[in-house]
Amino acid sequence: MRHNYRNWPILLVLGIFSTPLLIMLVFQVVDSFTLKQPGSLIPSGFTLEHFRFLWEELDTGRAGIWRVTLNTFIFATTTATVVTAIALTAGYALSRLNFPARGFFLAGLIVLHAFPTVTLIIAIFLILQILGLYDTLIGVIIVKTALELPFGIWIMKGFYDTVPWEIEMAGVQDGASRLRVWWQLVLPQVQPGLMAILIFSFLSGWSEFILPLVLAPGSDAQVLATYMQALILDDTKADFDLFKAVGLFYALPVVVIYVIFQNKLMNIYGGGSKG
Amino acid sequence: MKRMNWLGLGFLAPALLVIALFFLAPVIMTGFFAFTNMSTATGITGGDYMLNKSALRALGDAGLPDATLEKLEDAGYAVDEKGLAALAAQIDQETADEFARLHGGESFATRRDVERALKDLRQNRIRKTRDRKAAAELFKRSVLNERFGTEAEFRAALTAGGIAPRDHDQITAQAYTGWVWTTENVELLFTLPSTWRYAANTAIYVAFTLSFNVGFGLFLAISTFYLPAAQAATFRAIWFLPRILPPVLYVLMWKWFTWDTGFLSTVTGWFGMSPKNWMLDSPTHAWTTIVLINGFVGASMGMILFASAIRAIPASMLHASEVDGANRWQQVRYIILPQLRWPILFTTAYQTLSLLTSFEYILLATDGGPGRATEVWALAAYHTALNNYGGNLQYGLGAAFALVLVIIGILASLFYLRLFNFRQLVGKPLIEG
Amino acid sequence: MQLDLIGFTKRFDGTPVVSGMDLSVASGEMIALLGPSGCGKSTTLFAICGIHRIDEGRLMFGERDVSGLPSQRRNVGVVFQNYALYPHMSVFDNIAFPLKVQKADKDQIRRRVGEMAELVHIETLLDRRPAQLSGGQQQRVALARALVRNPDVLLLDEPLANLDAKLRLEMRSEIRRIQQETGLTAILVTHDQVEAMSMCDRIALMNNGRIVQIDGPTRMYRDPMDKFVASFLGNPPISFVTPEDLPCFGAPKACAEIGLRPEHVGPQFGTGLTGEVRFVETQGREDLFDIALPSGRMIRSVQPAGSGLRPGQTVDWGYDAAELLCFDRQEVRL
Incomplete structure (x- = not known):
């Protein structure tokens, strides 16, 4: 750490650049376990139904x-x-x-x-x-x-x-x-x-x-x-x-x-x- | 000592064997395959000899006399096992048996002769003219559409069909269904307009992705350098994930982000925009996505290399510049960047080559689309030889595409060898035999 | 420019490295921060130039409180132990760097760099890269770079540590000359007492994050405040005995230990004190003796060469009573 310079501008820029990646990563995990209404990003309930491929033939x-x-x-x-x-x-x-x-x-x-x-x-x-x-x-x-x-x-x-x-x-x-x-x-x-x-x-x-x-x-x-x-x-x-x-x-x-x-x-x- | 030599070679042998078989052999074979017309149609192991209508037409165009062509197509009629079996199937067994008894092994010059013979059968005469015609046709013998396993058999058949020996070579060559040596592929590369399109696409792809990789890698390395250790480690860990995640999954995340049922469309939907596929709706969007997909992965390599290079700069030098009055931008510009020259050069050289030849992420993301907008050279090679919609995989042409990359790859690797001080790497072992 | 450090405290991960330190350097004075490694002297220097944050206390340059300012705005010149020259820049660019980042105009930079090069005698080296210079030359370049901005304070962090013995002698007087010519207030951080004594007006001797004593070199050597100061200064080092070893010396009652500097002890007949010569080290001009007393304690003596004493020999010895240093149980000088 170099205290002669401020951190927050760096954090801000890094944060902005990292946002798309973070969104992808977070929703990768969240979506796997949740139900959602169409057109919404907010989960409405927990489910394991997306993991059905583990116990049943998909086709x-x-x-x-x-x-x-x-x-x-x-x-x-x-x-x-x-x-x-x-x-x-x-x-x-x-x-x-x-x-x-x-x-x-x-x-x-x-x-x-x-x-x-x-x-x-x-x-x-x-x-x-x-x-x-x-x-x-x-x-x-x-x-x-x-x-x-x-x-x-x-x-x-x-x-x-x-x-x-x-x-x-x-x-x-x-x-x-x-x-x-x-x-x-x-x-x-x-x-x-x-x-x-x-x-x-x-x-x-x-x-x-x-x-x-x-x-x-x-x-x-x-x-x-x-x-x-x-x-x-x-x-x-x-x-x-x-x-x-x-x-x-x-x-x-x-x-x-x-x-x-x-x-x-x-x-x-x-x-x-x-x- | 002799023994030591053997130990060294022995230790190396397994590696040499595997590498020679599946690394060096493919390099050389690419060169061979590029000069063949191998495809699904020709097969890869060799072929049969068979003439079909189009081959006949080609022979005609090549100047073979019509009489010869006719002979090839119509080599007379023969009462043989095959014909009799067909006759039995078409009329009945008795007719066939009687015909065999009377005319077995005979040959007839024209169909009329066969028809007459069929008409003259005593017990099982075929009455209807149409049936006779059809039955006679069963005994027609022609080189046409018949498959011969070897060249000798084919030539024998030509002789039997009364073809003049001087024409045999030409006809045999035309009849061969396997692959042959050719320089056509190279000519095609230069003449097909799509080739230049792929080359241009590759240039765009490499230039933009490389700039993003190096630029963003530098940004990540330098910015995390200025952060406290814990924050820096967090950001590095996040940015390292694209590299470590399986490509299929990583690209899936992008598809979710950009496709019409995904994140961007959902968010823009809140503002009343109709959903659309942000990845594939226009070439510009496709290129942007491709560059970002590859760039996020490539930047992490730059990030790690540059970060370790920055850490290697003595702290006192950075302190000195701060005491000397440099602000952060000046410190980056005058102190850090100049000392990253070699890592930057290395990353640039290395990634140029790997981007030039890589197609995995493009294949997964756009598969060259929309249209052929993002079809780069390496992907074109893959599509031509290994996966196209037409169904006829052109191994030879694909290999020619690949050969260009292989040659570039070899030249570039040799160049790196020079650039990055080979002698130093190849110092003699300390313990010698 | 007068420099005042008042109540300075620095902690790393909560552990104080320097606590409540006061230091005052007069304008034009050169002071040494001397002490064993880990005593906090470099930490203090880095806090003064702004590389370390000042956790508590104030730093004044004259009337200006610079405690909260970043390095860039403190206007100090620093010579680092490894010189920290920028390897990718020529000597000229190295020296010009502090002016360049201030966006000074080109003529001014050229003139100023020329002056500095003349001051430190490197006029002919301006086009070279640091890697092409000898250690002494690099040192001069580092000095020139530190001085080019007309700093308020010059800070030197172990500047001679990386030089060989001969160059060290030469640069010692060179740095002193340059400091006196420019009239700068200067702080020298060193663990080498000879450097500190030969180059500086005063010495601040530090131990465990505190200043133990600040004095002129001679005063500090002859009149140490406690046992640590006495034992740190002097080469060969001082020896300690107990009052029982010197029955003829009327030690004060509180005296627990007596310090004897080697140059004040020597063979002398009829003192009633005996010892066995254990070790003789010949140094050319002088000989160095280790003498074991009957109590088992050792004392060390420096004598002009040619005494003829040998290991194993028993000698009578004496001391200069006026130079004895007495310490109490708390190791404080009596």
Whole structure:
């Protein structure tokens, strides 16, 4: 805080700019639980009726919400786990080990990190068709993992870089193998990084929309993002209260994680995610 | 040491494998696909050989003699299993059996010959002329509309149909239903007027959104910097939400805000205005919404980057400027902004590329509408190849659209590599083998 | 310009860091705020220049009450410990900044910056960036920037802390020269007693958020008000013994401890006082001895080099009775 300047003009301007966003956020929650007269914004009563999608089929021909939620969960957790596992070894290699063409790999990593992956969606679509993985959850998982990896490796390498190398030097001097030094001495030091990538990739997978939309449009592999979008597009008359309830259900894990890990998340996103 | 090399490569191997398969391969494949005419019609794995009327017309236009065309269409009549089965279905089994006994395996040059043969059947003569004509037609053999799995089979059929061997190549090429290499896509990109429209849309989109992102990100970072910690944290948390919320939900909130049953229409309704879709009723509104939707998300990235850069400015420097008499605007203008040059440059460079290629929020919000007003290049690629209303997905043309972005992406990434001091990032590992 | 700080109190999160402090600096005087770290001296300086709010009390520049004014309107010049030069501006622009934000006209700025550069001897460096300057040069630029507006008061926050020993000596006299040439009222915050004593007219010694004693350097050294002042000033530091260690000295009844400055203690025959030399530190011009008394307490003595004493040796020692400092149980000087 700088007391040489006044706060209220800033609060005023920030408040004005934030109003639309706040309105959206507040009504997102309020509308999910309340009834309203048409043409009014003021709720007239509490209801759980917008959450009916949880216990009854909305209409035929659509996968049930729990199946879709399970799909989403499998998609997000598998992606997160695999990305983290691979980034753990690859990040260490790039940070600490010397091997042929290391500079080239690092340069490649940076290029991939900055590279806009959505441009590849058409080629990936065709490749999955050729491989026979089109319209399967496993196909989308593999693709998401691959696209998420450069970012994960980059972050992980950063964490490895901060571990003082004397720790490893001491381990190697004591006669432990490099593999053991990595597993027993270095890994515990980079646990924050491991957590960061797990959380980040989970959120990224949970929110992913384009990949499932293009690569697994069938009802068997549907995830919450595509489920919700299909619901919005299907309805001739938009039932926003229902949509918002679905959205709230969908965003619940995200919000919980956000509340718990807020500062950590801001750091990761600040570290250069896709803008 | 040799062992160390292997450990390094071993540690890297899983990453290399996955990235090569689903990251590098797609980059290269985009280049390949862009030079094919792949579409729903051609399939993607390869094709059959089949001539249809329009192929015939094309051959005629290409200068194939009428006689040859006629032969292709009408290769005579043959009494074979297939024809007999059809006959059995149309007349009855006995007729077919008798016809097989008398003429099985024979060929006839014209339909009249077949009709005569049918008329001459002893037990099961077909009396009505119309029926005979129809029955004879069943034995007509033509290369036309027949599907051949391989090129050899197709060529054999041509030979059997008495087509001169010198025409085979041309006809085979025309008959192939799979995809072929072509540069048509690139030509199309340059000649289609809509291409330029998409390019212009992209320029508008990137320019406005980027300005909003950087400008508003700066505003958020600087303004929260001047607030007490608790208030600053609150505003940062609010403004970070658009980034963290799933895009589908975030865009839904905007739809509720702008659509005719949503917030704006409700509020304007109180003042007697009729409800309307504020997002899609005009291109200007559509663009405004798109820029805001993307901007609210993009600004949070700027906010975080700039805020940490501001925190890195030594407090004494800010104190000094206050003691030196700078008011807040002067402090921002002369002390803070100049020291944010690099973060601003970085954010600009980074977001230019990602905006250029992103279409998720536009797809969710306007889907390019109204009309094609907000169709940007990346969205056009998506629509062409993966989702259009015509039903024939043009993978090849879509890939050509995408290829342009891929090339820009590679060039830009390489440029960043230079800009942001690559050598520093690639320092040798401290422990070496 | 006379500066008066009356009843100044500053709290951080409710905890008082400085409480009820009074300080009066005469026009043209340079005073040092001296004390151990955490004693509140920097807080006081930041309150005077307006970076910290004054929670209680008043700050007067002459007849002007500036307590509630923001930094911008107090008209003070500050030299920060790390100089806080603006890295993206040339030396000229750095010095010109306070005038530029006042929207002074260009000619005036150029003339004024020229004068300042001449005053601090950096005429040839005006086009450079701060990063291209040595520590001493940066210091001069910071001084010039602080002085360019003709401030009412010059505040220096540990200005020499970031310089090497040689430059520190040089800048010590330079700052004093510049302060005297400009005739400014100045406050120097430092934890280094040598700096305080060599540069300032008076020293305000602070401890635990209060001023313990304000006096001229010599007076404060020779006539400390309590044990804290006596032990803070002096290098090598003063030693404390009890009256029992000096049976021949007729200490007053209330005396609980006696302070002996190293330069007033030394080997001397026939005093009846003995001790064992424990440690000898050779400093070239002088030698430093630690002598253990029979009671176990240690005293320290400074003697011209070449005494030939060795560790383990038992010596007779004596003191200059006129220079002994007596303290009571409350550590107040008798």
